Amino acid sequence: MNNRFKQFFSKNFGVLLIIPAFAMLMAISIYPLIYCAVLSVQDWNYLRAYLPPSFVGIANYVNLFLDPIFANTLQVSLLFTFMAVSLEVALGIAIGVLFSNEHLKFAKVLRSLMLLPMVVTPVIIGLTWKTLLNQKWGIVNYSLSQVGIEGIQWYTSPTEALPTMVLIDVWQWTPFVALVVFATLLSMPREPFEAAAIDGASRLQIFRHVTLPLLRGGIALAVLIRLIDALREFDKIYVLTRGGPGHATDVLSIFGYRTAFFHGYVSYASAISFVLFVIIIALCTVLLTRVIARK
Amino acid sequence: MRRTEKSRKRIETFIVNLIALAVTAWFVFPLVWQLLSSIKPAPEVTANPPLFIFQPTLQNWETLLIEKGGISYLINSIIVAAGSAGLSLVLGSVAAYGLARFTFRGRDSLALDFLSFRMFPPIVIVIPLFLIFQQLVIKNTYFGLILAHATFNLPFTIWLLRGFFMEFPVEIEDASLVDGCTRMGFFWRILLPLSGPGLATSAVFSLILSWNEFMFASVMSSQETRTLPVFSASLLEHYVADWSQFAAACTLSVIPVLVVMLFAQKYMIKGLTYGAIHG
Numbered sequence: 001m002n003n004r005f006k007q008f009f010s011k012n013f014g015v016l017l018i019i020p021a022f023a024m025l026m027a028i029s030i031y032p033l034i035y036c037a038v039l040s041v042q043d044w045n046y047l048r049a050y051l052p053p054s055f056v057g058i059a060n061y062v063n064l065f066l067d068p069i070f071a072n073t074l075q076v077s078l079l080f081t082f083m084a085v086s087l088e089v090a091l092g093i094a095i096g097v098l099f100s101n102e103h104l105k106f107a108k109v110l111r112s113l114m115l116l117p118m119v120v121t122p123v124i125i126g127l128t129w130k131t132l133l134n135q136k137w138g139i140v141n142y143s144l145s146q147v148g149i150e151g152i153q154w155y156t157s158p159t160e161a162l163p164t165m166v167l168i169d170v171w172q173w174t175p176f177v178a179l180v181v182f183a184t185l186l187s188m189p190r191e192p193f194e195a196a197a198i199d200g201a202s203r204l205q206i207f208r209h210v211t212l213p214l215l216r217g218g219i220a221l222a223v224l225i226r227l228i229d230a231l232r233e234f235d236k237i238y239v240l241t242r243g244g245p246g247h248a249t250d251v252l253s254i255f256g257y258r259t260a261f262f263h264g265y266v267s268y269a270s271a272i273s274f275v276l277f278v279i280i281i282a283l284c285t286v287l288l289t290r291v292i293a294r295k
Numbered sequence: 296m297r298r299t300e301k302s303r304k305r306i307e308t309f310i311v312n313l314i315a316l317a318v319t320a321w322f323v324f325p326l327v328w329q330l331l332s333s334i335k336p337a338p339e340v341t342a343n344p345p346l347f348i349f350q351p352t353l354q355n356w357e358t359l360l361i362e363k364g365g366i367s368y369l370i371n372s373i374i375v376a377a378g379s380a381g382l383s384l385v386l387g388s389v390a391a392y393g394l395a396r397f398t399f400r401g402r403d404s405l406a407l408d409f410l411s412f413r414m415f416p417p418i419v420i421v422i423p424l425f426l427i428f429q430q431l432v433i434k435n436t437y438f439g440l441i442l443a444h445a446t447f448n449l450p451f452t453i454w455l456l457r458g459f460f461m462e463f464p465v466e467i468e469d470a471s472l473v474d475g476c477t478r479m480g481f482f483w484r485i486l487l488p489l490s491g492p493g494l495a496t497s498a499v500f501s502l503i504l505s506w507n508e509f510m511f512a513s514v515m516s517s518q519e520t521r522t523l524p525v526f527s528a529s530l531l532e533h534y535v536a537d538w539s540q541f542a543a544a545c546t547l548s549v550i551p552v553l554v555v556m557l558f559a560q561k562y563m564i565k566g567l568t569y570g571a572i573h574g
Contacts (some may be wrong), residue, residue, distance in 0.1 A: 013478060015395020021390035028424065028446050029412055046426075095445060103308040110319045112560045116549075119563070123524040124548045126324050127499055127531060131332070131538060137343035139328060153442050173323060178339060183564060201327035219560075232416035235509045239528045242305070256418045261514055266422060273419040280414055292407040 033277075039270035047264030060271035069247060069255065070272070077251045080162060081230040084169040088226060089219065091170065093179020097211070099178060100185040115179060117172045123125045126236035129168045130155070147276070157242050161248040173226060180222045184215055224287050228280055280281055317523035326549055332542035341541040359547070360541040368526040369547065372506060374437055377521055379444035385492065386445075387452030392482050393454070395460035396468065407459060412450035417510050419448055425514050440456035444513040448501040455500070459487065459493030496562040499555055506551065523548055 041058055044053035064070050098104075101110055132140050133154040141152060154164045192214070197204045219228070229241065234253040237243065243250035243258065253270060260269035330339045343368045365435040396405050418465040424443055425434065433439035463486060470540070471481045488524040530537060556563055 014393045014399050014402070017393030017397070018390045019384040021409075024386055024445065025409070025412060028442055029415060029420060032420045032423035032427065033415070035427070036419050039423065096317055098318070099314075100309065100491065101311045102514075103304075104313050104315055105312050110315055112430055112556055112563075114319050114322050115563070116326065116553065116556060119503055119507075119552050120326065121509075121524050121527075121548045123507075123509045123528050125325075126546045127527060127541065128329050128545050130531070132325055132328065134341075137341045137345070139345045142344050171322070171325075172333070179564065227413050231417065234418065235524075238509075239531075253418045256422070257510070260422045260425075264333060266426070267326065273422060275418065276416050277419045280416060284411075284414055285495060293410070 001051060036270045039267050040274045042267045044267045045264050046260070046266045053267070056267075060268055062201060062276075064271055064275065067263055069250070072247050073250050073252055073255045073272075074248070076249060077231060077233075078164065080166060080169075080233065080249075080251060081227060083163075083166045084230050085171070085223060085226045087166065087170045087270060088174045090175050091174045091214070092222075093181055093219070095174060096178040096181025096185070096208070100182040111182070115175050119180075121171075122172070122235035125168065125172055125240040127175050129164075129171075129236075130240055133164065136238075142258070155249075158245045158248040161241055161245060165233075165240070165249050168236055168240075169230065169233065173229075176226065177219070177222050181215055181216045182285045184218045185211070220287075224284065227283060227287075229281055229282070232276065314499075321549045326545075328555075329542045329545040330551075332539065334541075335378060335539065337537075337539040340542060355539040355543045359543045360376075364539065365544065365547065366525065368521055368523050371437070371516075371520055372523040375440045375444060375512075375520075376502045376505040378437060378441035379448050379505045380498050382441060382445050383448040383452040383501050384498060387449055387454055387497065388487065388494070389430060389455035389482075391460055392454050392486065394457045406454070409450045410454045412455075413447065415446070417447075421510055421514060424511075428515060434515055434536075437520055440515055440520060440522070443515055444505040444508055447508075448504055450502060452497045453496050454477055456490070456493055458489055459528055463490070495559065498527070499562055503552060503555065508549075 012098060039055055041055060042053040043056045043059070045051070095202065099107070099114065104110065132138050135141060136155060144150070153160050166240045192210050193206060196210050201209070232253050233251055234257065237251060238251050238254055238257070241249045243254040253276065254274070256269045256272040259265050259272060334353065335346070335349050336352050337344050337355060344527055394402060428434040428439045462557055467485065468481055471479070471485055476484070507524065509524045509528070512525050516522060523552060527541070527548060530541045530544055
């Protein structure tokens with residue numbers, strides 16, 4: 001008996017090592033996810049917790065798709081994600097190529113300073129820009145007024161608020177794309193570039209036909225990571241505008257958070273979050289299968 | 296011919312460095328400006344036009360840390376970050392060893408599943424976790440927040456350490472097993488002590504992720520367990536926002552990250568690009 005136990009133990013040792021971490025993630029991630037799905041088919045308000053939850057089927061989802069606020073939220077989220085990620089990729093590639101240049105002085109210091117925004121607390125980033133973009137005394141509007149541009153309202157105007165959030169997100173995450181680009185380029189052999197130059201390729205041709213194909217895999221994954229993070233953006237927008245003015249910057253996470261923790265309407269908020277979860281899973285599945293298929 | 300080539304190179308070098316400096320300045324300036332604001336006399340922080348020359352003072356820092364109790368929030372942040380990083384390292388390193396060095400059915404798909412936890416939007420987790428923690432009466436405790444932060448720290452640690460452990464030469468493990476070491480003995484006495492960089496990278500990352508986290512902390516902490524990001528955000532919620540103390544709070548939050556970034560750059564880059572470069 002003892003022997004058989006020992007045999008089982010040594011045979012499945014690898015699985016036993018994983019069990020503690022796996023059990024932990026089951027308890028704090030998978031179980032809450034299922035709980036969220038269950039809540040989303042109920043009708044329950046946290047602020048009226050004395051009323052027991054009742055099963056309503058897909059009513060929350062039906063209401064959601066009829067809800068004009070949700071339609072707006074979805075649009076704002078997608079617009080924010082699209083604008084931010086495309087700008088970050090374009091600027092990130094340019095900056096990454098620049099920072100891998102062999103003539104760069106103090107390269108190490110500049111590279112690590114440039115990476116700062118992506119490791120700074122997102123809440124602090126939002127609030128720091130709130131200071132800089134203050135309409136009355138912020139340094140940005142002061143500087144702009146020196147060159148004759150006046151009266152930009154930034155996050156306080158319904159039309160300018162979303163582009164402002166995009167701008168801040170671009171400030172925070174362009175370094176990430178740049179890092180992926182320069183780290184890839186620096187770890188590459190010089191030969192393909194030199195061979196192309198000797199063969200008489202122009203700089204633009206080298207960039208288009210040698211550099212970009214080498215970067216494609218890294219950039220594809222960076223884009224995937226950025227898309228996921230931009231879709232679930234919360235911190236910066238929450239501390240800057242709480243989704244306002246009006247609903248101008250009302251992204252999915254903020255709508256869900258407000259519905260759950262300000263209005264107490266937990267079941268409806270669960271439906272909102274679950275839609276976001278499904279969007280992200282669908283996006284990952286599509287992009288990952290395409291990237292892997294290409295490779 | 297030669298000469299024009301040379302001077303062209305020189306001009307190019309100059310332009311490259313100039314643009315790189317400008318780019319770096321754009322990414323660093325907001326943080327530097329907050330640092331300057333934090334040592335300005337309070338009324339001058341909101342002066343228009345902005346002041347670049349002023350009499351430096353530590354008044355804002357004193358008010359923030361002592362009068363407003365900033366020190367206790369700083370300590371809360373450190374406790375939660377260290378607790379969550381420690382928990383993730385203990386459970387994560389054991390699991391990573393299992394995933395890296397043992398074969399069993401479904402191992403690779405399980406490894407991918409662990410990574411996919413990273414993609415969960417926090418809002419999906421925070422609502423049910425809030426209700427669960429309330430029932431277990433661990434809402435508003437350090438322990439609850441440490442557990443909540445493990446939802447993203449643990450998968451990250453497992454994934455990162457698995458990569459490091461897989462790179463570890465198999466020969467050393469085989470040799471130690473032949474010499475009579477048990478597999479756990481190998482893990483404790485050989486693998487962990489020799490995986491310093493991997494453990495350091497995971498620890499640094501878990502610390503930073505937890506230090507920066509806001510959504511969980513905002514709903515699962517009380518006055519006593521509140522972390523620095525939640526406290527900083529609350530400074531501007533009052534009717535009269537105190538921008539000078541607020542600048543000090545921002546700087547306080549950035550300093551540890553800056554120190555880590557400058558001294559552990561190699562590990563940071565490895566962790567930040569993980570998955571995107573090594574694929």
